[in-house]
Amino acid sequence: EIVMTQSPATLSVSPGERATLSCRASQSISSNLAWYQQKPGQAPRLLIYGASTRATGIPARFSGSGSGTEFTLTISSLQSEDFTVYYCQQYDNWPPLTFGGGTKVEIK
Amino acid sequence: EVQLLQSGGGLVQRGGSLRLSCAASGFGFSGFAMNWVRQAPGKGLQWVSTISNSGGNTYYADSVKGRFTISRDNSRNTLFLQMNSLGAEDTAVYYCARVSSPLGSSAAGYWGQGTLVIVSS
Numbered sequence: 324e325i326v327m328t329q330s331p332a333t334l335s336v337s338p339g340e341r342a343t344l345s346c347r348a349s350q351s352i353s354s355n356l357a358w359y360q361q362k363p364g365q366a367p368r369l370l371i372y373g374a375s376t377r378a379t380g381i382p383a384r385f386s387g388s389g390s391g392t393e394f395t396l397t398i399s400s401l402q403s404e405d406f407t408v409y410y411c412q413q414y415d416n417w418p419p420l421t422f423g424g425g426t427k428v429e430i431k
Numbered sequence: 432e433v434q435l436l437q438s439g440g441g442l443v444q445r446g447g448s449l450r451l452s453c454a455a456s457g458f459g460f461s462g463f464a465m466n467w468v469r470q471a472p473g474k475g476l477q478w479v480s481t482i483s484n485s486g487g488n489t490y491y492a493d494s495v496k497g498r499f500t501i502s503r504d505n506s507r508n509t510l511f512l513q514m515n516s517l518g519a520e521d522t523a524v525y526y527c528a529r530v531s532s533p534l535g536s537s538a539a540g541y542w543g544q545g546t547l548v549i550v551s552s
Contacts, residue, residue, distance in 0.1 A: 357538035357539070359476075361476075366542035367526070369540045372537070372538035379540075410476055412476070414538060417481075418478075418481070419478055419490075419492050422475060425476075
């Protein structure tokens with residue numbers, strides 16, 4: 324099973340600043356990685372797939388990078404609606420499909 | 432517009448059964464694999480099961496294998512999850528999700544609204 328590890332668990336950032344979230348896979352997953360945003364009481368929303376491709380309708384301030392075992396989600400200028408939880412997920416080697424434990428982005 | 436409308440959650444006693452449904456609309460249902468993903472209260476996302484577009488291939492998390500059964504009716508554009516022998520550890524919000532490939536090796540771009548399953552002792 325591929326273990327996905329996200330860091331940090333909580334990230335404190337001021338509005339307008341940049342946020343950098345990390346996701347590490349326990350073995351290479353090529354670029355088969357997705358990022359999701361989840362707001363309280365809502366279903367997850369796909370932000371990025373293929374490690375770096377924005378999903379339809381996702382603002383350009385969200386970007387993804389990385390391949391192999393190290394991945395990054397960058398939010399270039401945090402807006403109020405961006406303060407929530409983010410998950411990475413691998414779909415390279417499965418079953419099982421595996422998610423990271425999540426990173427909560429909070430207001431500093 | 433792609434829509435996934437879930438139903439069937441609720442309160443069930445330990446050892447009981449429940450069947451979740453996910454009615455799809457706005458896309459060619461038979462062309463895409465589907466996932467079930469759950470989230471225990473205050474916890475992260477956990478993959479539960481995947482079914483290929485035709486229903487010919489099914490996959491399960493070890494924690495539900497032998498107790499849960501995923502199925503689909505492409506004539507009714509509906510996905511199901513039959514859950515048996517439920518335990519407290521199955522208490523969660525369950526989401527259905529559509530991936531962008533027929534077999535499942537892709538991200539989930541569309542999600543249902545979620546349905547809460549509570550297993551009481």
